[in-house]
Amino acid sequence: MSFDLELAGRRALVTAGTKGVGAAVVATLAAAGVEVIATARTVPDGSPENVHYVAANITKADGCGRVAEAVLDRLGGIDILVDVLGGSSAPAGGFAALTDEQWSRELDLNLMPAVRLDRALLPSMIAQGSGVVIHVTSIQHVLPLPDSTTAYAAAKAALSTYSKSLSKEVTPQGIRVVRVSPGWIxxxxxxxxxxxxxxxxxxxxxxxxxxxxxxxxxxxxxxxAKPQEVADLIAFLVSPRAAAITGTEFTIDGGTVPTA
The missing domain is CATH 1.10.1220 (Arc Repressor Mutant)
Structure with a gap:
């Protein structure tokens, strides 16, 4: 039995596509025949024939708008959206060390790019009656480290809740929405x-x-986990092989979270 993921000819956007998990997802999808647009702060030199980079700061609304416009102009629509972007610059020191500005930065990095890009690109998926959205969350949303990841964990929890709500809204219209929750990568x-x-x-x-x-x-x-291991999971989830999977979360953490 062949395990072809049947992804050739699909169109995808992958955020944060030049390093870590994002770069692994871009390479894996491109190798499967997907035409990929990836976001980056700085466009790298050289890329595979079916990978295009858009330089944009998608923690800002105008950056998300520029990316969405590039996707629709170049690809004419979209079948797969993988929101990988995330991270934290908050200091250690617990809740008292977190200023309003630091809270805003965590939300602008870990929640709002997904919200804005979904809002811009989901209408084209809905119009064609199909599509897959992957939101990369984190085990931190159920296993926060109080000294250093409170704001990041809360932002990822917000992304997870938003993702679940979105799946309930758009799955009846043919759009699958799935969360991938990595541990330490x-x-x-x-x-x-x-x-x-x-x-x-x-x-x-x-x-x-x-x-x-x-x-x-x-x-x-x-x-x-290795970035490629996360990318392999995502490639399966965006494929027709996972056609009945939506509205749920897949944890890939080597068993770190101690509960089911």
């Missing part, structure tokens, strides 16, 4: 963090990884 940024922690603790990279895993309460799998 070994991206470039995660590697840099582990190396900084290792240097501060006088240990090596593996020791730095152990510090992070211990802070998360342990990862039963014994390692973080």
């Amino acid at each position: 070994e991206t470039e940024a995660a590697v840099a963090l582990a190396e900084r922690l290792a240097a501060g603790a006088g240990t090596d990279y593996e020791g730095g990884k152990r510090i992070i895993m211990d802070a998360l309460g342990g990862i039963p799998l014994g390692r973080p």
